[in-house]
Amino acid sequence: KAGVTQTPRYLIKTRGQQVTLSCSPISGHRSVSWYQQTPGQGLQFLFEYFSETQRNKGNFPGRFSGRQFSNSRSEMNVSTLELGDSALYLCASSAKPGLPNTDTQYFGPGTRLTVL
Amino acid sequence: AQSVTQLGSHVSVSEGALVLLRCNYSSSVPPYLFWYVQYPNQGLQLLLKYTTGATLVKGINGFEAEFKKSETSCHLTKPSAHMSDAAEYFCAVSEDQGAQKLVFGQGTRLTINP
Numbered sequence: 499k500a501g502v503t504q505t506p507r508y509l510i511k512t513r514g515q516q517v518t519l520s521c522s523p524i525s526g527h528r529s530v531s532w533y534q535q536t537p538g539q540g541l542q543f544l545f546e547y548f549s550e551t552q553r554n555k556g557n558f559p560g561r562f563s564g565r566q567f568s569n570s571r572s573e574m575n576v577s578t579l580e581l582g583d584s585a586l587y588l589c590a591s592s593a594k595p596g597l598p599n600t601d602t603q604y605f606g607p608g609t610r611l612t613v614l
Numbered sequence: 615a616q617s618v619t620q621l622g623s624h625v626s627v628s629e630g631a632l633v634l635l636r637c638n639y640s641s642s643v644p645p646y647l648f649w650y651v652q653y654p655n656q657g658l659q660l661l662l663k664y665t666t667g668a669t670l671v672k673g674i675n676g677f678e679a680e681f682k683k684s685e686t687s688c689h690l691t692k693p694s695a696h697m698s699d700a701a702e703y704f705c706a707v708s709e710d711q712g713a714q715k716l717v718f719g720q721g722t723r724l725t726i727n728p
Contacts, residue, residue: 531716
């Protein structure tokens, strides 16, 4: 079974631009969560989607948004990029309730975003 | 809200020595608890998880963790370190039973000396 895939793996943008990151969950998984990883703040939860609905949201400004499609693929968007948005963005998926290991998140390799 | 503390941002051990990485969490309610490992330029790989039941949990790559409710701790151990264990290790707890929102510790970078 293929793992979580994220595209692109690396991205360079300039301040003020916007960016869209993509995540394809493990086949059969319905929940997708996003995390931001920085040296200063560590790993922080952004949001979680299940069946195209946002179920949980972390403490990030409204410039950070996401969505999920009917095939469970998810995108996150960051508008008006700031230098501090430079980070590794990780996506994780988990199985829908009723299946084994529904309580476990499986992570993708991440997208490294650099804002200049 | 949950919080997770990993004692020691950097741990260094000799090859063949015991590895002990410490994790304490804040909740009085036994959470779902996870240990992940991250190799350079990669995502997070699940080492082990604690949900309910046995307090000693075995994971992959020879790692195990003992969950101690009375101490709100779940320390990660490996009897004999290998060079390939060099990586960053993260302890995380879930904020809900479905474990869809994880709260992570700051991570511990493990270095193995030959």
